[in-house]
């Protein structure tokens with residue numbers, strides 16, 4: 001890679017704090033990082049990206065399997081040999097004038113038998129700092145690696161420097177971005193972007209796209225899911241994993257403080273879960289990451305106090321606004337913006353201009369162990385046993401607050417049916433409803449139809465009584481433009497019902513689409529009865545439309561679409577059409 005990319009020097013990261021400080025200091029001197037107020041937010045930095053490098057670029061993301069069909073209809077595909085030839089030219093000399101950093105990192109606790117090692121080569125010091133916060137990284141990883149296997153990844157901002165040329169604050173190459181995966185070779189090549197999932201290769205590229213392929217081949221699951229621990233007032237603890245599309249509240253749910261007294265929620269992970277069968281036949285989840293790369297706007301002491309406390313120190317903020325006294329601010333932190341803000345574009349913020357001070361996909365990057373609600377079991381090498389798996393999306397209509405699946409296959413059908421309104425986490429239009437099966441649309445490294453089949457096969461391998469129960473949730477239902485459900489800490493009420501269902505202690509009503517709560521603990525919450533009714537309502541007309549729409553979506557997968565899911569769809573339609581179905 002050194003011969004191909006021609007960097008000035010090569011540096012292997014040891015993962016120490018001294019190293020972080022040294023690289024951060026270099027970036028401060030260059031002007032890319034601004035140190036925040038030491039008194040208010042010690043050891044933290046503000047950073048702004050290039051205005052065109054602010055989100056994941058799905059249209060430039062490729063799965064280069066040998067056979068196009070193996071990438072499936074939901075991924076961009078290019079022939080791997082042609083792609084390799086193209087990349088050889090693209091990367092030639094791409095790191096001129098820059099340091100090549102070699103970042104050995106471990107996804108999962110170092111001692112975990114389920115953890116995997118990656119090595120990211122990058123010419124971005126911002127990526128090095130982020131990997132330090134987001135993963136276990138450096139010397140200890142090299143020691144574990146020995147001469148074992150790792151997933152190689154190369155990342156370049158795609159902006160070689162000529163001799164004497166002055167660098168930009170955020171070098172990148174928006175006109176020429178490539179996020180490329182070779183699933184059979186377990187390899188990642190990323191070019192042209194320095195932001196988030198495009199550049200931190202351990203996250204979406206490895207822990208989801210490549211790992212989903214590893215999971216298919218080895219009999220486990222790599223999922224876009226948070227992991228949380230929930231303890232009832234009697235001290236019994238269970239674990240829940242939940243899949244939601246990007247920027248739909250996974251971090252808020254994972255770090256939540258339940259509105260119900262006595263119910264404790266602990267955060268295991270906020271974005272990715274690797275799920276294996278344990279020796280007792282239950283499914284166990286580890287969080288491959290060690291940090292949060294969370295969406296900042298909307299995060300406040302009201303919506304997510306644990307997140308606010310997590311990044312009180314040792315945090316990196318990207319594309320948020322900067323206050324006069326060198327602290328951070330974003331929309332939703334509090335009602336009125338402080339005066340004399342500097343916007344994410346680096347200019348004085350003009351509140352009358354109608355533009356946000358922080359970019360909607362601005363982020364905080366911070367170690368998860370700093371979270372006051374951090375679940376120590378997140379370090380358990382064998383993971384935590386799952387009692388329930390939730391699937392959710394952002395849907396203003398049709399989908400009730402919570403529905404329990406009739407069976408594993410029905411739960412897989414629920415996962416496959418998720419649709420959600422698009423958000424700022426990916427480049428493109430915001431607010432358009434799109435299918436996002438298992439919240440994995442941009443992250444599945446192989447044919448999504450085969451992925452559905454893999455989920456079904458996991459259920460067949462497991463003992464029915466030990467498998468987690470599955471649920472569909474929707475915090476975002478609206479009436480007259482208003483959210484019907486308060487969300488955030490009040491989602492703890494839904495978690496309580498799920499907790500008790502998994503011990504067969506809560507009652508449910510059978511509907512055409514699954515079980516809904518007979519009663520939910522609404523103590524202390526004053527919702528209009530009509531709103532409550534609407535939250536749990538199943539409108540047959542709307543669901544028939546939904547089913548018809550799903551039928552045409554599932555056709556996309558042709559013969560890769562498992563019969564068992566088509567059968568689930570037919571059964572749903574039958575229940576909806578029957579007058580006395582229940």
Ligand code: OXD
Pocket residue numbers: 056196197245246247271293425426
């Ligand atoms: C993320 C995403 O950053 O899903 O987690 O976009």
Ligand code: MN
Pocket residue numbers: 224245246247271
């Ligand atoms: Mn995500």
